Amino acid sequence: MATKVKLLGFWSSPPVFRVVWALKLKGVEFENIEEDIFNKSTRLLELNLVHKKVPVLVHDGKVIVDSFVILEYIDVTWQHDPLLPQDPYERAMARFWAKFAYEKLLESAYKAMWSKGEEKQKAMKEAIESLEKIEELRGKNFIGGNSIGYLDLAIGWISYWLPVWEEADGSMRILDSQKFPAIAEWSTKFLKHPVIKENLPPRDKTLAYFHKRAEEIYADFCASEN
Template identity: 70%
Template sequence: MATEEIKLVGFWVSPFVFRVEWALKLKGVEFEYIEEDIFNKTNRLLELNPVHKKVPVFVHDQKVIAESFVILEYIDETWKQNPLLPQDPYQRAMARFWARFAEEKLLDAAWTSMWSKGEQKERAEKETLEALEKIEEQLNGKTYFGGDDKIGYLDIAIGWISYWLPIWGEVGSFEILDPKKFPGISAWKTRFLDHPVIRDCSLPPRDKMLEYFHKRGQEIYNSRLGSSGK
């Protein structure tokens, strides 16, 4: 293990980077974390990920992989201990389906609800709640999305719901995760954040994130002013 090169290039507040960090920690794989400034990209990032120029980038013995979902599958296939995906092909398909669903239907909507205003914000809030309802149904009494006693691929893929989502809601003055509407996700959120491995990854402080997303939201809103608002 000592000679293996395992590096994660990230950015402190990126939920996509934390996915990879969580996966590696759940597997007990040691790695070197390299912080990247995504607003002032280094040549290192541009060389490692010339296609998307984004974090996370995962480096394993000179093999370079981008895109967090692709990295998660690679990690799961390379280090077999503590499997992230279920063993059964249909259960694997469901985990992948809902991970992608949250990415496409929930993440954008929740993000937009944070910084937008007026009709656009209303529409984004509605889409956020509709997507969350579908995710709530998936828990269906289970402890984790991955099953009863184990954090798995889907928990990691949508782990940002536990910490980023309420912060985006606060920035956008929109109570996204009302525990009465979403009792399952609310209870899962606490369990997820209390999980020893997730706790060990030390998420950024709440006040620092509030400040960051408040500023980002304002910047995005300003940059869209005068455009169509879509």
């Protein structure tokens, strides 16, 4: 019996694409269900009772949430073309850097996009310091190994969303290819991979979306400060 896989997602969400890429790399067929994250469906709220966020993977009725937990689930459920390295130490490193990029870089880079003044400068500085650590991982074809793996998918947003956020904001400067040649080289390779290239949100629409989001988040932030 063929298994049934559904993915509840959102068209411009980096964590959702992380899962889309993993499923496509493994050749797993799935039904893509677009959610409106600003007007969440009963389906999403019922399936993800805890965080109420996309992505949500539904596999033969089993519900898995959190993009990193989903990646691990996919890798052990469809074991061909493994995403995580087989060596225990290499696995640990992939998990560590994925978590680092999520906890340290993503948050500060996103804040650098929507904030202003001193706050923006501070967030940009933190993001650049985190990128410096990731730059030091250079030396392999793809950061996680010679083919696209768990770590590449985890930090894949750096190659596409980060330049979009810089452009959406206008004054945010984080990704300097002179300063981060290894990341620049990895980004180019990553975006050329057929599975990645064919599964990205349209650039213009993404740019317009984050330009608007940055203004909305900043307005909310100012309102909450008063």
